[in-house]
Amino acid sequence: MIGVVGGGIAGLAAAYRLQQRGREVQVFEASEDLGGLAGVYETAGDPIEKFYHHLSKSEETIVDLIEELGLGDRLEWLYMSNAFYVDGVVHPMDKPWEIAAYPHLSLYDKYRLTMLTLEIDVRGWLPSFDTYESLQDFEDVPIKEFLLDHTTRSVYENFWEPLLDAKFGSRKEDVSAAWLLGRVKFRGERDLLRGEILGYLQGGFAPLIGALVDAVGRENITTGARVSDLDTSEERVRSLTVETADGTTTRDVDAAVVAAMPNVLEDLTGYPCEIDFQGTVCSVWSMDESLTDTYWLNLADEAPFGVFIEHTNFVPPKRYGDEHLYYTASYVQDPSEELWRMDDSEVEELWMDGIADLFPQFESESVNWVETARNPRTAPVYERGYLDMVVPYDLSDAVAEGVYYAGMASRAQYPERSLNGAIEAGFAAADRITDDAVTASTTDGHEAVTE
Numbered sequence: 001m002i003g004v005v006g007g008g009i010a011g012l013a014a015a016y017r018l019q020q021r022g023r024e025v026q027v028f029e030a031s032e033d034l035g036g037l038a039g040v041y042e043t044a045g046d047p048i049e050k051f052y053h054h055l056s057k058s059e060e061t062i063v064d065l066i067e068e069l070g071l072g073d074r075l076e077w078l079y080m081s082n083a084f085y086v087d088g089v090v091h092p093m094d095k096p097w098e099i100a101a102y103p104h105l106s107l108y109d110k111y112r113l114t115m116l117t118l119e120i121d122v123r124g125w126l127p128s129f130d131t132y133e134s135l136q137d138f139e140d141v142p143i144k145e146f147l148l149d150h151t152t153r154s155v156y157e158n159f160w161e162p163l164l165d166a167k168f169g170s171r172k173e174d175v176s177a178a179w180l181l182g183r184v185k186f187r188g189e190r191d192l193l194r195g196e197i198l199g200y201l202q203g204g205f206a207p208l209i210g211a212l213v214d215a216v217g218r219e220n221i222t223t224g225a226r227v228s229d230l231d232t233s234e235e236r237v238r239s240l241t242v243e244t245a246d247g248t249t250t251r252d253v254d255a256a257v258v259a260a261m262p263n264v265l266e267d268l269t270g271y272p273c274e275i276d277f278q279g280t281v282c283s284v285w286s287m288d289e290s291l292t293d294t295y296w297l298n299l300a301d302e303a304p305f306g307v308f309i310e311h312t313n314f315v316p317p318k319r320y321g322d323e324h325l326y327y328t329a330s331y332v333q334d335p336s337e338e339l340w341r342m343d344d345s346e347v348e349e350l351w352m353d354g355i356a357d358l359f360p361q362f363e364s365e366s367v368n369w370v371e372t373a374r375n376p377r378t379a380p381v382y383e384r385g386y387l388d389m390v391v392p393y394d395l396s397d398a399v400a401e402g403v404y405y406a407g408m409a410s411r412a413q414y415p416e417r418s419l420n421g422a423i424e425a426g427f428a429a430a431d432r433i434t435d436d437a438v439t440a441s442t443t444d445g446h447e448a449v450t451e
């Protein structure tokens with residue numbers, strides 16, 4: 001049996017692929033719910049993710065899996081709207097004329113910004129189309145230095161810096177230029193006249209988790225089951241220890257896939273991962289009214305949260321019993337930060353005041369409900385030298401034979417962690433297990449013939 005540690009989408013994807021290849025699997029999930037960071041709240045209609053989620057057109061593995069699991073007709077590609085909030089004004093930034101009208105960048109700034117997003121280097125006399133081809137060339141280049149060189153100071157201060165503040169907070173200057181270029185390449189399809197297209201599943205991503213659970217078989221998944229130890233004596237994984245409400249059991253395994261954050265891997269195996277992770281505090285607000293015309297509002301202004309998302313400007317409110325749903329969220333770089341130390345009701349009070357400051361028409365009575373989720377490890381800091389720190393899928397050399405990794409510190413979760421990356425990581429670990437088994441049996445067969 002192959003033991004999978006973690007019932008998030010990476011662990012479920014690994015289990016699904018292993019079963020397809022004829023392997024017996026058991027998934028152990030510490031919490032009572034499956035889906036990990038893709039968990040949901042109930043609403044008056046469809047469930048909504050606790051942390052905002054959408055798909056990019058460049059993500060193919062998840063689309064193939066959605067089709068394979070029979071959910072293809074639920075997948076929708078919708079136009080997203082995006083705006084900047086500066087000095088009390090919401091500036092839409094999707095259509096060429098909206099970008100042209102944005103008053104906080106000059107025409108020259110917009111030209112330099114557009115050229116970078118089109119991956120055209122215009123620093124010399126002649127434009128260069130291959131400067132940004134190799135991300136590795138920019139792995140050690142600080143992002144600020146890069147942006148000042150490849151765009152302008154005003155583009156950095158008025159466009160990128162607010163985005164980097166929201167995404168990496170106090171760690172923003174540690175991030176590499178390679179991450180930024182990776183994100184530019186990762187971005188999806190755009191319609192010149194209507195903006196960027198993003199994907200969402202009707203009913204949210206809960207049906208995808210549900211379909212994976214059905215495919216793997218509920219009898220092969222245990223929730224409320226924390227794996228507390230991997231026995232890797234004699235350089236091979238032998239068993240894992242599982243703690244449930246009923247007690248502690250030891251399960252023999254042929255291999256183990258750790259599909260959880262790298263601190264879990266370190267606790268179980270001693271494998272150290274140097275990647276720093278950020279935490280997230282994220283509230284979902286249900287209101288009677290719409291506050292903006294925008295899905296994604298970048299805040300280049302004072303606000304107690306890093307991002308303000310009106311989800312029902314992406315997916316219509318009728319899907320949620322006519323509730324208007326919003327996210328307010330902040331990344332947290334250090335657990336000593338005040339926001340992290342606040343309890344949920346303190347966060348909600350602070351953020352409610354923040355919403356009122358941004359939108360004078362907001363009335364607190366229009367809030368139907370608010371739920372706040374937090375998790376101490378939700379996103380890596382994609383700092384310089386990141387790729388040297390990713391955890392390999394196959395840990396037979398580094399830890400013991402039969403130990404594999406599919407969590408967020410794996411290569412598939414670069415340059416952005418995503419559901420697609422988690423599925424690719426799960427598949428990659430499963431492929432290595434089955435490939436290794438094929439190699440071993442081929443080698444055994446060959447030896448048998450030659451004996």
Ligand SMILES: Cc1cc2nc3c(=O)[nH]c(=O)nc-3n(C[C@H](O)[C@H](O)[C@H](O)COP(=O)(O)OP(=O)(O)OC[C@H]3O[C@@H](n4cnc5c(N)ncnc54)[C@H](O)[C@@H]3O)c2cc1C
Nearest residue numbers: 006008009010030036037051053054226227260378418419
């Ligand atoms: C704010 C935010 C926004 C995001 N936006 C998007 C987006 O727009 N699009 C997108 O595609 N992705 C997005 N993501 C990323 C996406 O949610 C993750 O990449 C993905 O869910 C990670 O899945 P995972 O299975 O690797 O990890 P997790 O979901 O963290 O699952 C790991 C599981 O392991 C369990 N576990 C931990 N320790 C143990 C143990 N010892 N024993 C047993 N179980 C254990 C945990 O309880 C957890 O359920 C976002 C994430 C966040 C936080």
